[in-house]
Amino acid sequence: MLTFGTGNKAVAMAARDAKPVVVAAYPITPQTEIVEEIANFVTDGTLAARYIPVESEHSSMAACIGAAATGVRTFTATSSHGLVYMCEMLHMSAGARLPIVMANANRALGPGWNIGAEHSDSMSMRDTGWLQVYVSTVQEAYDATMMAFRIAEHTDVLLPVMINLDGFLLTHITQTFETVEPDDFIPPTATPHAIDIKNPGGYGTLTPGNVHFKFRYDIERGMRASIPVIEETEAEFARRFGREYHLYEEYRCEDAEVVIIAMGTLGKEMEVAVDILRDEGVAAGAVRMRWFRPFIVPDLDGKDVVVIDREYSFGYGGILAGELQAKSGCRPFSVIAGLGGQEVTYDDIAEFVRIRRPGTEHWFGVDD
């Protein structure tokens, strides 16, 4: 059904259509609209879920863990301080192999208080064992949320999935989008290790060093297995609903000599920058990284690479640039831009390409 609304609304509607049994909710800007919309769906009966209005984000993830442990579908949403406040529980949920789905509205961390878009929140949770996908349009927010349930619950994966959407730049902009009737696109939840009263025993008991690493390695196996599951899910989604997605999206890359790489809404903005540069005769292309965990590296051989990071790892550098460099051997021009909602236009992005110096770092607004 064609409709229109914000990124937040699209996420809420996708969660509604995926029919979770338990939703835990705690408000934080700019995500709040998601849990408010779901409260409306539960109240008016369009979603037959248990809605748990918890008292903190630590508890929202805890409640999702308790529910998912029984083998039911669960959903929650958060942002920024809420996400880092639940850090412990992110590790617990992934480690317990619970297919929880959560939307995160990417927002800066204080101090000072800033509610603008930034990826520092989700990036600082990158090693928790959660899959992370970054979206760029309202339609993609809907579609990625829908697909997240199928991917998380796939028995080869059984890991939680975080859908990341830029605060305000996507959570609060209105676009038309199409909802779908998932039917059996998302099979019934069948968590093999769901609590079974007839099969008593301990979950998460003391686990000594001679076996602990096996469980950790098993998380990595799930992460690696998620790559074909994501590809197969995206292909099936395209077959059924007509919209195509890939692990990363390439734009005019075939003959490109320089590629710009970014995630989230900047990943759309840079397509316009590529067009401008092409008009100037520069063979530019763009790669929008969608999945950050698992991390899949595009082929960057022989190309100049400009990476835009909307976060920073203090004492190290831009996180996406660093990971791409480590995995592909490229020497990126690492641009730090868009922190806390700092405005970055397509003209700015085109300029990053013009001034690029491979192997160096450029803080937009600082190094001018």
Added chain:
Amino acid sequence: MAIPDEEFLLKTTSACAGCPSSLILRYVTKAAGADTVLVIPACCTSVIQGVYPTTAMNIPVYNVAFASAAAVASGMSEAFRAEGRKTNVICYAGDGGTIDIGIQALSGALERGTDFLYICYDNEAYSNTGMQRSGATPLGAMTTTTPGGKKDHKKDLDAIVAAHNPVYQATACAAYPQDLYNKVEKALSIPGPKFMHILAPCPPGWRFPSEKTIEMGKLAVKTGLWVLYEREGGKLTITGASKAAMKKRIPVEDYLSVQGRFRKITAEETAEVQKTVEDMIARLQREADGIC
């Protein structure tokens, strides 16, 4: 009510000799029966169950983060009820996991009307990590972080819980298993949020010989330092051995002097403990008489 022979806590625990936490857990699980899931935050009971791949528990046990037990139980209970299942969800948490780091989650779960039973077994310290003070450590008690004796009073957890008006609230003590058993059984027969606070005299933490756990629990009740009661529908009833203690008590010195942890308690502090007991008894008696 007869206590069944069936055991859900098997004989392979790694608890200390004379451990009150495992004793209490044994009666709790007997009262709860097989259709029960325990939610256990980090505490001695995480250790008591044994080491993977073995377990001493004969019902499903979900081990969770220190601050999260009540919130995990909220999610679990909602999920079971959504699926039409009556499975008991019981949090079994220490005093630190309840009174300190877990109090926010507990408060939220009680307020939300979660259908569960939250049990705080109170050994009055962080025992898992080696006997540091908690908000439940009493005045004058030495712990590894109060080497000179604690200068603050025990937090009144029961008053905090009572302010949430749970459908059922009770105290119990490891030394009185029948009273404890009856209360767990009753609690689980009522839908909604239930809470039990159970005194757990811990030999290594309180510094008394391991064969004296029961004796220590009885002294706590006979001095009036610990009062057995239940509160249901706003009505408080004194139960078991505390009925006699409400009228006639032995002095608190008889309890304090037999535990190494009170070695440094001063005469003024002892008098203060005695006064706290008298005030609490008077307050509970008034409530039991319906005068409050």
